[in-house]
Amino acid sequence: MARDFPISNGNVLINFDLTYNIRDIYYPRIGMENHALDHLSHFGVWCPEGFCWIDDRDMIKDASYWEDSLVTNVACRHDRFGLRMQIQDGIDAEDNVMIRKVKVRNGFDRERTVKLYFHLDLHIYGTAIGDTVFYDPDINSLVFYKGHRYMSLSCCAAGQAGSAPSSYATGQKEIHGLEGTWRDAQDGQLGRYPISQGSVDGTIELELKVPANGESEGWFWVCFGTRLDEIYAMERRIRAATPQARLQRTGEYWAEWVRKDKHELNRLSPEIAACYKRSLLLIRTNMDNGGAIIAANDSDILKFNKDTYSYMWPRDGALISHALDRAGYHDLTRRFFDFCKAALSKEGCLLHKYNADGSLGSSWHPWVNAEGQKQLPIQEDETALVLYTLWHHHVQANTLPDSADDYERLVRPAADFVAGYMDESGLPLPSYDLWEERHGVFSFTVASVYAGLLAAGNFAEYHGDPQRASHYRDRAALVQKAAQTHLYSDKEGRFGRGLIWNAEKKTYELDASVDACLYALFDFGLIAADDPRMVRTMDEVKRRLWVQTDIGGLARYENDFYHQVSKDIGKVPGNPWFICTLWYAEWLIDKAKSEQELAEPESLIRWAVTHALKSGVMAEQINPYTADPLSVSPLTWSHATFIKVVQEYLSKLKSFAAEPRKKEDMSEQKVLEEVR
Structure with missing residues (x-):
């Protein structure tokens, strides 16, 4: 049964189920030692x-x-x-x-x-x-x-x-x-x-x-x-x-x-503003005071595979921290980056996932490939996104003067790893995708590597390390060029999900599947949101992945098997996910040229509000016919994505509101110049 109404102080977390029975009791770390373990x-x-x-x-x-x-x-x-x-x-x-x-x-x-x-x-x-x-x-x-x-x-x-x-x-x-x-x-x-x-x-x-x-x-x-x-x-x-x-x-x-959030929430409808604030609070319930940001603490998932989501994935944590940093909660996110600094491996990468005490979490990523050769069991985006969000953390918190230790102990080793973990073409070496299902070179990973290297270059320049700054930026440019060469399909007229190794042909082949995570290409700055190639890609994402039921929402990809409810792939390509639906809204916001063009993304933001539980809790995914929560609930990433997309929406609203004044100021300046 889905969880509803979590309460926490960062040391103790108690989850109630939908009938208001206690089901989870975590102490002294959020996500570890569940003393109830789904027992009522x-x-x-x-x-x-x-x-x-x-x-x-x-x-x-x-x-x-x-x-x-x-x-x-x-x-x-x-x-x-x-x-x-x-x-x-x-x-x-x-x-x-x-x-x-x-x-x-x-x-x-x-x-x-x-x-x-x-x-x-x-x-x-x-x-x-x-x-x-x-x-x-x-x-x-x-x-x-x-x-x-x-x-x-x-x-x-x-x-x-x-x-x-x-x-x-x-x-x-x-x-x-x-x-x-x-x-x-x-x-x-x-x-x-x-x-x-x-x-x-x-x-x-x-x-x-x-x-x-x-x-x-x-x-x-x-x-x-x-x-x-x-x-x-x-x-x-x-x-x-x-x-x-x-x-x-x-x-x-x-x-x-x-109330510490710094955004002008009065520009939002009361329902969206309330959900935004509730999302901030719900994220906090899944954050351990020691710095771990836990993906979800719903032990009902134990029935599915005898494991939980009560781990810290560096990718989830980085993106959640990014949303919180934009909201102004810098002291809280600082603990997450300290956690990552301590967790960094000797190779300079972060591994699959971690327990709240910093120990290594369970994993299904093997340490050898099909040929029995050693491979790193990683999703490279998890390392790259920590670099990307750490730079923005210091910029937004105005703490760059205090970032020397981060640069020495986290940025340099992680960036050196990322810069070296690529082939001659500039593509990152194979790792697992963000869905943790495939091994190869994926668009989401490539975009995150590009953003992480640029962030590392910024750090290096700030700390007077011009050689590394140039090196990281050169590698980022190489990654961008390789992505546009190898991940774009002329036949499809859009980007594909990634490259998969063909063992018989001894070469990589493009997996042209439509995947909601292709949004990362614009979100991490590798391709402009209004680039025709990106437009065609995201248009196809909407066309192929929108759930054709009364519920709606975007699936991850076609024939998504995870908690699959329907085999009618033409109508239900997969269960609707909050993050996927909101990613598409974010793209619409990014490329909007007028306030009128914000109507559709606002409707998708409202979709998320409507399909949350009455408490405001957003699950990972929902049933495409009933909207009942599926998988874990709440999913911290769902709430962080909601927060970030609302922030982008507010920023765009504000920019459009400022344009008439800007034009008026320019007209006044022109008159003054003519008078002179």
């Missing part, structure tokens, strides 16, 4: 009229976030029980604690006892082997632990921060036919067993007296630490400051954070 933690309510969990079909929910914040706001209604609940969740901006506020309204004209149940099904370090949960009377909490990971689950009624839960239960699950303590809650009575070990779970109960036609308020919180005394100290702080103050502070923190 329940939340339920008991009253004299009955019991239900939050995902019960009779529990009607209207879920959203606080405006411009990473605090959720979920309105729940159960008509038969005569109950309404308002649930708000956030991760504290300073301490590693999740805080939940529950306001219960009694719709009957008599006082009632209502019991709330918060259940945690943990798999600490990603496994249920050797976990322990016990009730700790010193802090009136259930404490879960294994090794150096501790979590406490606590609750109180409003104004009673030091009180104990009205009841609790610990128990086993997934063994001996046991399902867990959540089953114990359904009769409104918990067993109060004080400790369990092995594969365990735990539930706490908070009893509220709710007046007739009135309200009562309850609070739950989960503290995260690496030692028991750390949990104790955090519990004392929460109770002293009150969870209410913590949640309010967290909401205000994120509202202030999102």
Whole structure:
């Protein structure tokens, strides 16, 4: 089930599914050590009229976030029980604690006892082997632990921060036919067993007296630490400051954070502006405070191939950083480039992907080719795009005077690698494409290499290294010439996806397939957006890859097999992807010569807004018939692409608005010259 409403502070990330159940709990690094691992933690309510969990079909929910914040706001209604609940969740901006506020309204004209149940099904370090949960009377909490990971689950009624839960239960699950303590809650009575070990779970109960036609308020919180005394100290702080103050502070923190963006969002429709700000916040949930920008943290994908997207791909990270740098979040992106500096291999390249702690991530790129010869298991664009975006980072942050260490330890070794990793024609040597499916020389990679070498040349010139500056720029020019010679098809009248080695003929052959990633040729500056060759290429992208259903959107390429829904390739070349649809919008924006020509790309931006979940979450791709999210959700890259395209749209709008004034100024200057 797709993830919705992620909340995070850069150390703790919690994902809710579409029914508002907790499914993922990451700590102490975003993307590592998922202590829930897609197992469901329940939340339920008991009253004299009955019991239900939050995902019960009779529990009607209207879920959203606080405006411009990473605090959720979920309105729940159960008509038969005569109950309404308002649930708000956030991760504290300073301490590693999740805080939940529950306001219960009694719709009957008599006082009632209502019991709330918060259940945690943990798999600490990603496994249920050797976990322990016990009730700790010193802090009136259930404490879960294994090794150096501790979590406490606590609750109180409003104004009673030091009180104990009205009841609790610990128990086993997934063994001996046991399902867990959540089953114990359904009769409104918990067993109060004080400790369990092995594969365990735990539930706490908070009893509220709710007046007739009135309200009562309850609070739950989960503290995260690496030692028991750390949990104790955090519990004392929460109770002293009150969870209410913590949640309010967290909401205000994120509202202030999102206001740091430097763009004139008032030029946008309210829907697009809101989605832009929500995208900034959602990107932040997938960024580890140590610098790793994680592609996605939806563990539902485990069902597909027993692996996740919870890794840092340098390409994704570079493009996401670029969007954030343009928005003004330079301190945040600085951590990403420091991560890359530490991760750079001895050859001078970045490898496939990394864990949040900097260790090498899982990979399917082999270290030998079909002939058994050694090859680097890389996507070269991942190294080149870090060079490209690092230059823009320093320019936009006005930090070039502080870039000497980056130049020595990252730019020079990476640029020397990129400049040397090419054949005599100027084409880069083979590597894997950005979709990680083919080995060869691809247009996306070539464009990124061109941009990376130009950026390296700029660095070299700034740091007084003219020989390298000339070398990098000469190599970039060679790459550009080779691309136009070898990647363009006279027969098709457009660029192709790339070159594939033909082992029998001992030569490269053009793969003329239409691929949405051909947008990179103009986006990274190798070909002008309005060059006739680029126009024909992008026109064909739209013609061949637009999904011919009521949903619309652009597929990656024809007959895309990944999470394929339909074999009707003529109508559905592949599932629509947010990034691919937005890339086409970016090209339309780039070549627009009037404000009227921005109508179509604006409609594509609106397409992305419309097909996001109500929360604003954008998946990787969507079902071409139902628009349901497919693959991971949210995908960080989807939100970064949305941000960048909106930024380009605003920039073009601003330039068109300035043109009449510019013409007026020129007319005034002409009059003055005539007077003189």
